[in-house]
Amino acid sequence: MAMEKTFDAKEAEARIAARWEKENAFAAGANASRDESFCIMIPPPNVTGSLHMGHAFNNTLQDILVRWHRMRGFDTLWQPGQDHAGIATQMVVERELAREGKQRTDFTRDAFLAKVWEWKQHSGGTIINQLKRLGASCDWSRNAFTMSGAPNCPEGEEGNFHDAVIKVFVDMYNKDLIYRGKRLVNWDPHFETAISDLEVEQIEVDGHMWRLRYKLADGETYEHPTEWDEDGNVTATETRDYLVVATTRPETMLGDTGIAVHPDDARYKHLIGKDAILPLVGRRLRIVADDYADPEKGTGAVKMTPAHDFNDWAVGQRQGLLAINVMNTRAGMWLKDNPDFAEGCEAEGVARLIEALDGADRYEARDWIVQTATEEGWLDGIDPDRHMVPHGDRSKVAIEPYLTDQWFVDAEKVVGPALDAVRSGRVKIMPESGEKTYYHWLENIEPWCISRQLWWGHQIPVWYGPKIDKNGRYVERESEKFCAPTFEAARAQALEHYRSLRPNLKDVQELEADAAPILSYEDRKSLAELLGKPEISVPDWKPVKVAWKLNSGTLFLGRESDVLDTWFSSGLWPIGTLGWPEDTEELRKYFPTSVLVTGQDILFFWVARMMMMQLAVVNDIPFREVYLHGLVRDAKGKKMSKSLGNVIDPLEIIDEYGADALRFANAAMASLGGVLKLDTSRIAGYRNFGTKLWNATRFAEMNGVWEGHATRAAPPAAQATVNRWIIAETARVREKVDAALDAYRFNDAASALYAFVWGKVCDWYVEFAKPLFDGDQAAETRETMAWVLDQCMILLHPIMPFVTEELWGLTGRRDKLLVHADWPGYAAADLADAEAMREMRWVIALIEGVRSARAQMGVPVGLRLEMLQVDLDEAGQGAWARNAALIKRLARIESLSEAPEVPRGAVTIPVEGGTFALPLAGVIDVAAESARLEKALGKLDKELGGLRGRLSNAKFIESAPEDVVEETREAARVKEDEAAKLRAALDRLAALG
């Protein structure tokens, strides 16, 4: 059966992928022949996601490593899966509901979650199928999901990940590594949840800097500079009874609690500790000294709003300023029933603001405040200002730094082992610069906010009950927390706790999920009865929202409604996917995993957190090595983005060029720390490379190379120099590829293979073999070619799995699929053949010399020339004798005869150890030939100049290593020799003219 002229990737890829799947080729442990294991955890893609170039790149590298290890007989597992992407998934489902005119809150939590699961089962597999198209050899039967096994999950989603997440939360809570507290978080007012730094994008917007005048309290004043001399000395001042502060967000002023100035700022030194008055409400703002205030910036006085700005929060913590939250969860103003806001303010001002702004959107409030400030004369001025504003990457609205109760991992407590693991070298991060970044971040770590106000996610396993103090008194605004993996366990804790206080508690039950109980006066009375304490009368009692309920002596505990950050669950990815907390065989075999391949952008969000969590939970590192890579960009180095319209869709690339071409391009880009610029012309080039291998194999087939061939590990015992040479070259490239992959230098592996397959096998070996197929050495040449092409397929398979698997199936007798073929172990030293190498180098140089001379002399390509052997040493004569057939064919030489000297009108071809000549009388152009020789000589002389310079330098001889000196001498000798021949040839030409 004759092969087609090119590989039809479109047709073949699906067929080959189906074959791999049918044979379970990617199953954990498939093709294992040794004890060592190799395991990669896929960085779980978002379940709502689709394959983009970053995924394609990242997964190509993983697949190369995985296929390489599997072929080498490692017990290999590439664990696939997806994360549940809390906010993104909820958004997708809410969007679908919106099309039917419904919203999330029209459903109960459970009913909504059922809808999410329905969506996940129906549409959540997109990216998995796309990864399969890329050729990713994951063990798909083990596909994991960070929400698997969650309560009420549908059939087919029963995994254990939920158990693992809950167990870790409970363990960490019990070890005091997790707490609930009030801190500033990134708040998305659209989704009304905290979000992570990673979900925040900074967008530069045109805005304003509004300057506001805050009056100094108690008649204080200061001298404000108004004129300066040439040296910058103040020459005139004016007396001011107010400070000017600047802000890009005037609406937050209602939460101001202080003003910061630099401790060394002479203008304000005497004001430190004094107060200013907040306009509108008259709140006193303490003037504090803090380095944060930059005397050079603006007036050097900065208003402090600790509840609405991260920097101000930090200053507030240092200086003991109050944090007053003045916004609701939708970023509207929250003024009514806000005791913190009203505290210390004039009642009149508060009433006016409630009337004007309570519930108003932040931007309306901004306009009102600016307008009012203008009218009342405390607006000092407006400057245009372009600045960065954080935006939610999903919601696209401006993020609020927002003060709420959230759950935090006390990162400082778990950071130590994660730092040590890298410092001690137990975990290696590549490129090394990643380690610096890792240290820097971990050494300055902040508490990690792990709670999200969403429904889709792992609901925090904490139940709230009333807080009773030591004296048996009910504590307002606080709760008792019971953390346990199940309600039953939490109930037992609660029963024990409350019964120790009051034995007459009837029972503890769980409050229904969607209840929002209000603690009424009656409830309070029954609580008092339960506690056996006399009720204290509270005349202005207002109902309070609580998380629990009392009903006829039964206490109903409400469960925390927040869910855990998706990164909290994916932080457990390594152990969670291997079956932890059960002690599974997989866990013992594959953990710690071998290497994590991921983008450097999630070094903090994921890599560092996996380190911290695995070490905190199972006291072991999650992986031994981390390979970090950058963002895939377009050909110009621009970030790919929909708005720029420069997004390259990997699936379109696969359709057009085939998965192998995309994969090879990815490998070729993957230099350690390199920038990843993807250019389609390069992908096309690698598609051509696949075609090249295809056609070499096709050529072999046309010449009967595959007849009777079966896979063999060892090369044939060849006699012909050509065959011995290519075998030695093959061994060399095998070593290069292994060394490159071992060092994660994918680009080196790719370019070594490219240079070998195209530059050695196709350009030379196939050409050399042509004349041999008819001669005495035909049999060994066929055997050698079959072996060499097999090696090409094997060595290329990790990078280009489809075309190589197809070729493998089309040729010879195969016991196994190529995906399970044995990776060669021969070393360059075993198959080294210095003699063959030297001889073929000579042959190639001669052929190139003749070709070059012919081309430059304008000899017609088809014309076969006579060649003269003017002088030739013994090695050269042997080389000619052994390779005459192929030299004549490739250099288009009709015959060779000896001549005592280069005749008139002949072109000189110098080679190592001799000189050849092409008599071109009548054809030769003397001027052209001497130009050609001059040029060659010029180049040689330049090189010789450097070599001679070094050799005549005594210090070089003295200080340089011996082999370098020897190499230089040898190079000089060879070049001197060649230069001499060129000069002789030039002299003859001169004599001619």
Add this chain to the structure above:
RNA sequence: GGGUGAUUAGCUCAGUGGUAGAGCGCUACGUUCACAUCGUAGAUGUCGGAGGUUCGAAUCCUCCAUCACCCA
């Protein structure tokens, strides 16, 4: 503002102390029996700038310039 990295052929990039490479592009020629997704031959670089270390620097050090990314 702080941190990290980059600057090498027209373009995209390799190159960790021995005198510069690849792919693409470009030019000329070519229907040679694997391949025009090809072949053969060819042109193209004071390796961002300035100093320093060294027998020797694209490579190590210092400063400067420009750019990118990360964190504020």
